[in-house]
Amino acid sequence: MTLARRIIPCLDVDAGRVVKGVEFAGLRDMGDPEELAARYNREGADELILLDITASRDGRATFLETVSRVAQQLNIPFTAGGGIRRLEDGHAVLRAGADKVTVNTAAVARPELISELAAQFGSQAVVLSMDVKKTNAGWEVFVRGGAESSGRDAAAWAREGVSRGAGEILLTSIDRDGTCSGFDCGLTAAIAAQVSVPVIASGGAKTFDDFLAVFGEGQADAALAASIFHTAEHSIGALKTYLAGRGVPVRLSR
């Protein structure tokens, strides 16, 4: 009996469409969120994450509508976020049908947001998303979609987030995101060693061996990818079969 390592497809959405950026810039249309969600649910995804990457105020209603439509397609856990600034934003996303909410930039600006969400909805519903880049100072947390340094050390911020009630860490390597050069296993293992909650590795997935590495030396509890699944370059089922054959505990859909 083992807790399975999770494979989590991520949908970055802008104005109701799934898009993909390279190193946090340059968007490309990747399809319809409902269609992709239904496909991943069928293919054995362990969870789905939906991120509003515009996060503009006027796009809010559109995003909540997308959350609600995607939720109808799923019988697996569903996390949504992007632009969550206040308790009410988190509530709206959960009410629209998500099981968990992610916070990022606004939590760095006001860490109490994490405590407020955890007190209201429980730690299991709060995912702290952090975008990390290697700088001269070490691993540093960046905000505003990776555009701006927060001056915070990644390990220290992860520990603070967890002590405030985050139930999971979604850890994105800005250096690797969209580059298809593999997960940053060093970063993932360093953060996983610092916190008592599950860590979801994100950024850079390309090959099946990248996943094998992040569950091995990376010590990740879950791994997230977007484009390689959207383009149907890899099916989730084939990835899981590959991992299972190499001793990684995964849930094989039947």
Add this chain to the structure above:
Amino acid sequence: MKVSIIDYGAGNLPSVERALRTLGSDTECVTRPEEIAKASTLVLPGVGHFSAFVTGLRERNLTATLRDAIARGVPILGICLGLQAMFSSSEEAPGERGLDLIHENVQALPSTVKSPHIGWNQLRRLRESVLLRDIPEDAYFYFAHSYAAAAGEPHTAAACDHGFPFAAVVEQNNLMAVQFHPEKSGEVGSRVLRNFLEWAQ
């Protein structure tokens, strides 16, 4: 058949409701004691904090009616916090009283394991189970919790191990409960709900 889902104010009802409707049941969300008193099948979903849960039930005057309904033999399925609420108390909210149908205490997961216990895990069957009928032994279920009730006789039909062996499936006469989320556990989760509905009928 009509399934009454208890709304205590903070549960994640829509996904439970959708999962039950997909199986063809007629569902209603109930918030008042008189609705619970005449319900033929009950579901008690729950997420969040034990204290918010028991307070929510109490403030809506649902606690006594719910206990009465269960004592009368009305089939009930507790989900996640809805399982924990069947116990006497929880370390999450010392001093708060649960529904007290199982006279034991819900405990925090130990610091030796990752907490919350989030993700897909397998079960260890302790005896024949109504809810797990026709489900493969190695099936995975989705868990998301930081507290759990130790597996024990006679209530636990299947256990899961995370820090200690805890009650993942409780079956005690008409009282059924699962620590995992069947509505989030894909096809096998749907089968658990179907097993409950068929048994309740």
